[in-house]
Amino acid sequence: MSRSVRTRPEGSGQALSEAYDTALLDLDGVVYAGGNAIAYAVESLAVARAGGMHLAYVTNNALRTPDTVAGHLTELGIPTGAEDVITSAQAVSRLISEQVPAGSRVLVIGGEGLRVALRERGLVPVESADDDPAAVVQGFGGPDLPWGRFAEASYAVARGVPWFASNTDLTIPSGRGIAPGNGAAVEVVRIATGAEPQVAGKPLPPMHRETILRTGAERPLVVGDRLDTDIEGAFNGNVDSLLVLTGVTDGAQLLAAPPQHRPTYVDNDLRGLLTGQPEVGVAGEGFRCGGWTATAGADRLELEGEGDALDGLRALCAAAWTAAGDGSCGSDGGKALARLGL
Secondary structure, three states: OOOOOOOOOOOEOOOHHHHOOEEEEOOEOOOEEOOEEOOOHHHHHHHHHHOOOEEEEEEOOOOOOHHHHHHHHHHOOOOOOHHHEEEHHHHHHHHHHOOOOOOOEEEEEOOHHHHHHHHHOOOEEEOOHHHOOOEEEEOOOOOOOOOHHHHHHHHHHHOOOOEEEOOOOOEEEEOOEEEEOHHHHHHHHHHHHOOOOEEOOOOOHHHHHHHHHHHOOOOEEEEEOOHHHHHHHHHHHOOEEEEEOOOOOOHHHHHOOOHHHOOOEEEOOHHHHHOOEOOOEEEOOEEEEOOEEEEEOOOEEEEEEOOOHHHHHHHHHHHHHHHHOOOOOOOEOHHHHHHHOO
16 A cells, blocks of 8 residues: 655644654664763653653664663663663564574674574574574674674675675764764675675664564654664654654755655654644645745745744755655755754
8 A cells, every 4th residue: 555755744732752652762863972872862761751651772783782782771871671672683683583493503793782682582693604504694793893704704695595684774873973884894795795685674674573573562653863774664664753853864864855764753852752743834835834934946945934943944844845745855955954053
């Protein structure tokens, strides 16, 4: 069944923490950055949790175990149990377990998070292509993963051993900037073998399935900072999403978003969970939110009015997405965004 194309951010008369039973929160760029909590994250999540919202933390990073992630969040002031953390290592391990017999050996190219997740599913992690693996799995192994690990994966994959990847994010944020992610490592093995892995992580369905199975969410809200993983993952799972502007996505990328990258709601940070969302309405040939009206001209987006910059961005989204339809808006929004300080 085809779904309608989103042409504007939605409004909500309720606080999002009341309208949805579970927040499926990305970590890097949403809750923390470089290991430190993002402004307002700790306080906002505490209020949402106290109001009855279940908080689950969903990450494509397969390196750390749920226990480790939960411990880090707790240290930041966000009390978290391992059961509240869902990783791409868990999603890919379930995917493998459905295709190989219990007790099978799996060649691991990655870190401890993968090994723990494989054992949870009754599989045996091994280190060499000569260990007769039934599958190869690749996940982020940190900056010190030896180059020889890619050779081990390549030897096995070239022999026809099924190949799986936790995720294919090309980059990962670090305290010093943007570093190569697991997707870059996957490309090394792809180039060497010509093969294609089965991928589990966001934005693909196995990750969404793993999250729903583990949380039991009935009215989930995906909260993320990346259009191509978090928001597209929500789109693929047919659930609502909140984009926060504390991570990698900027205003220009949001205005140019194709349908699968358009969030249900947009807010500055996690305080957006605690409030309703303003309506974006039609105003003549444009769209109005708060004190701002946006229209799409022949080659650029126009913005008039004053008020909260975020309302101006929401109005611009409506103008840009409506003009783009099921494509990507090519109108220049630079001047309008500059007026908003975005």
